[in-house]
Amino acid sequence: MVVKLHLNPKGYFTKKSIKEKSVKTILFISAIFAVIVIFSIIFFLFRDAYPIFLKAGIWQFLAGMRWNPTGLPPLYGALPLIVGTLLVTIGAMVIAIPLSLCSAIFIAEIATPRMKAIIKPAIELLAGIPSVVYGFFGLIVLTTWLRVSFNLPTGESWLAGSILLGIMAIPTITSVAEDAISSVPREYKEGSLAVGATRWQTISKVIVPSALSGITAAIILGIGRAIGETMAVMMVCGNPTYGLIPQPITNVFAPIKTLTATLGIEMGEVASGSDHFHALFGLALILLIITLVVNVIATMILGRLKEKQHAASKKKILLPFKIQEKIKKSFYLLVGIIVVWLLFISVGLLLTISILVIIVVAYYLTRKITAKTMQRIAFGTIALAIITVIIILSIILVYIVSNGAGALSWDFITTGPSNVGRSGGIFPAIVGTLYLVAGAIAIALPLGVGAAIYLNEYTREGKLTKIIRAGADLLNGTPSIVFGLFGFAFLVLYLKMGISLIAGQLTLSFMILPTIIRTTEEALKSVPQSLREGSFALGATKWQTIKKVVLPPAAPGILTGAILGIGRAAGETAPIMFTAVVFSNYIPQSVFQPVNALPYHLFTLATSINGSKQNQAGTALVLLILVICFYLIAILLRNRYRKTMKW
């Protein structure tokens, strides 16, 4: 009896705990959603790629030298495409790595706070320029410039793709590398300066080496981004029809065909269910595996970095350091040998020897230079690099704005296209883009926030969180065109949604989910533990605490993530190209109808509609303004938030 009396209040608690439990379950489901999506992507790609592996044989598929799926007999050799993807990426990194590292060092260590406040967001804005806008710029300006200045038959080449991809990878590498450099403990720097080292010596000998794993991860993330890029590469690389490995392999002026470009070009018209269709899924699978491997490496390096920061014990460093030295030396040796070999192939014996002599002489000369002069040279180089980046950004922006401004008018924004987009406006495309991003964010935001809350509030770090985080990371590294193919295979064909608004919204939401999870987690982490403890002490339940205490201060951070997601979704073409968009001039009345969208409208005008120059430039400008606005809002919000949130 007495027990029962005590149970009465427990009845109240039970009801409450049911609520707590169901909340936890819902959050758990949203958390494992990312893992489910990545597995479904792999499953569906494999399901549609499998028939071609059976038919052509895996080895023939991977190592065949000719991609001719419509030939007699059809040939499915992906090797030239794989090599093409790797070469374009390597070229992009040769351009992007020096520029981004210099920018990162400049922003983190050299710039005055005022300069930093301008340059950092400017470089982050570069990340906001949609890939199709880069492609549009590359197609019209870059390829012509290359052709004229190097006297080539055509400017569409490996080099054009690498330059464009290099520019596109700069913001990714810069921002991650800058974070790594900034998080090097102050004491290291102060210690180095205190023993009389110059600023440059401190940067080159102390700060950069300590941030090396972060910088490596930044580079690998940049590589992942470059490998998966579709639209820009497709528009400037030339795409030789059977795939072509350049002859000789260092010939940067040779046209090249990548995995992504092949998918982007051929997917639109292929008959679904044919061998060719399956072969394209085979390519997507290869692409996904390459990017997954790259991203797993980056995640592992970043993970090790975190562990190192948490458990920075002095004893442990000694042994790895020696091994590190050895690895470093053998790595340099390897790179040296490869470079000498490449030089030998491309310019011949005599030039190779003279270049080597120059390098050796230059190396000994640098040893003679005083530390002060060295610093001046180094800072000069860095300044040159950052100026280059800013000039590149300005050229692209000025080109788009000056060409597009003429087309811009009230009518252009508020009326539909006529004469197949040559005249009239782009209203349906604007509305279509807004519908697409609104739907995508409505789906991704609850899932992403739920996942982040679950990861951050409900679990301790363990196997499960590791799996979920890995899932989100892998999803983050998945190329946008792979999302497109997955959406096409799963949503459009398997679930029979058809090419429709809803299929596009879902595809985009999968793509932006990891961004939202990550930014939300960051925002939750920045809420101090003491607030939660205070709330618990007052008797609030976990969910009450999260809802009333943790979420409100984290809201601006979550909002930033959401806006970044919107910006990314608005600018992407590849994921919606086969799932949602058609070139049309109507506004969909239901989610099961296809839509038009700004990036696709621009892509179609730029590549298919003859005599639409004016409207192309106008569409590019509107798209650029829209996306940049989202990014600008996100950056401003974040900066404000960082300033005001001091606990």
Place this chain on the structure above:
Amino acid sequence: MIIGLIGIILLSTTLLSGCTQKQEGLSIVLIGRDSTSGTRVYFSERVMNNENFSQNVLDKSSNGAVQQTVAQTPGAIGYVGLGYVDSTVKALKINNITASVENVLAGTYPISRDLYMFTKGEAAGAAKEFIEYIQSTEGQAIVQEQGFVPLPNSAPYNSSGKTFSGTLTVSGSTTVLPIADEAATNFKAIYPGLTVTVSGGGSGAGITAVSGGQADIGMSSRDLQPSENNLGLVRYTIAKDGIAIIVNPENTYVDGLTIAQVKAIYKGEITNWKDLSK
């Protein structure tokens, strides 16, 4: 730093070596369409006799992209639908016949093909009516206006006593898109109660859409392929399209070619325009 330096040196030397490769005459830059394009399928059959192209042919994803690249590149040659020929490119005479609508109609211009619309099962209702409209004299006038070649023997369209309402969805080939788009505008004027939505996406996308029920009519510039034969689609020919062989206006080496020469060029047997000039 050192790696970067070496990279820069490597890059600049290769660039320099590229610069010094000066050639006589004008190298031919081969521009073609992607392997799934209806235009390429036709070109491959008619001109190439299904033999392989040179591996240096650059794929473009649309007629417009081919036209634009040829307009930008002095040494380029490409093949596009007649509708895409304008002052920025030069259409070559083939076997001494000028590429024009008249010559395709007369049957003298040797490279022309059919354009299609597909419906699931026999066309009925508004879809049937729309296809009949395009095949009529009025519709074929639009075909000609958009730079394509009309069908012979079309009859005037008869709308008396017919009313339609609801929505008609047309989707597919970007080649056929301009015809359907113009026709839809006029068709809506005849039947005010009817909404017609026309969208591009590619021949394959159009066939997928019509067989999946998302579109009433699929437009295509190619015929059905073996894997699409069992979809239950019915084919309607709505126009003819001449394929023009285009070069850059700066190209002074040639004004016309024979089909055999075009084939030799696309096979990579002739690589410089100077080898073709008289």
